[in-house]
Amino acid sequence: MGTHGILIGLIALCCFCLPHFIEAKPYHEHVFVDQSGHGNFTTIQKAIDSVPNNNRYWFFINVKAGLYREKIIIPREKPFIVIIGAGQSLTRVEWDDHEKLNESITFATHADNTVVKSITFVNSYNLPSNGKTNKNPKKAAAAAFIGGDKSAFYSVGFVGIQDTLWDNNGRHYFSRCTIQGSVDFICGAGQSIYQSCEIQVVGRPGLASYITAQARNHSDEANGFVFINSLVYGTGMAFLGRAWRNYSRVIFYNSNLTNVVIPEGWDSWNARGHENQLTYAEYGCFGSGSNIGRRVKWVNKLNISAIQSFADLKFINRGGWFEKLPIPV
DSSP, X not given: OOHHHHHHHHHHHHHHHGXXXXXXXXXXXXXXXXXXXXXXXXXXHHHHHTSOTTOOSEEEEEEXXXXXXXXXXXXXXXXXXXXXXXXXXXXXXXXXXXXXXXXXXXXXXXXXXXXXXXXXXXXXXXXOBTTBOOOSOOOOOOSEEEOSXXXXXXXXXXXXXXXXXXXXXXXXEEESOEEEESEEEEEESOEEEEESOEEEEOOBTTBOEEEEEEOOOSTTOOXXXXXXXXXXXXXXXXXXXXXXXXXXXXXXXXXXXXXXXXXXXXXXXXXXXXXXXXXXXXXXXXXXXOOGGGSOTTOOOOOHHHHHHHXXXXXXXXXXXXXXXXXXX
């Protein structure tokens, strides 16, 4: 087996064997959210509020299927929360806000050690309604803000148009998630791996879309977005990314890039004139939008050794925190 095959095997081993690990901290409590009143709480936020400050035990919040119209905030002093819905298409949290980006987010976690599974977060402000174009002014309207460290998301949906998933800061892992949007809809300075995710572009008539706006600001910062075995599809035409900050870093590895991807691939945006500082790369990708022959001339062509340093759980797993997560069943 060559180096390329060994890398894929290592990634598969890390990603699919981890559910057999036992979490480092014991379960503290399980509570249930049911809007009909048959659980411990009728809203997700009330369940979060019940978690003790400076909690040090995994606290499970189980959410029954349904549409929850609420805004959710996990404050910094409430780590080790696990939220489990009934399914990505069955449990949906929706809000409609845009006035102040920091305050308009449907789901925000500022705490370390947040785990979420089988739920969808929506900011409906700019979404089409009943098949008709939304006439609201286009504004940043995030569905989720991820600001804590050592957090993981499994089969979670993030739905919006602009700044849908604000992957702001910290080390994060996204597995089999669906992220939908048009403008900079995966943005921020997170140090994150997106494994087997669906990236859905919602086209804008006559305008290009931008999938990522990564915000690495200095050469010594460790953050960046790495997409592994993922699918990029949708409507219209989209750049894989544009530079929010001067050292922006995004890598697509072994992913299916459909014809929604603009041939040029990348936009230097705020780093124009400093393209040599950007790390934008594709390796082992396939599909009708994966031809790199027409990519911008300054795009990186990293070798397998450099790619391996990113397309591996080691990229986010300093200290071995990932193995200690409780993997929800």
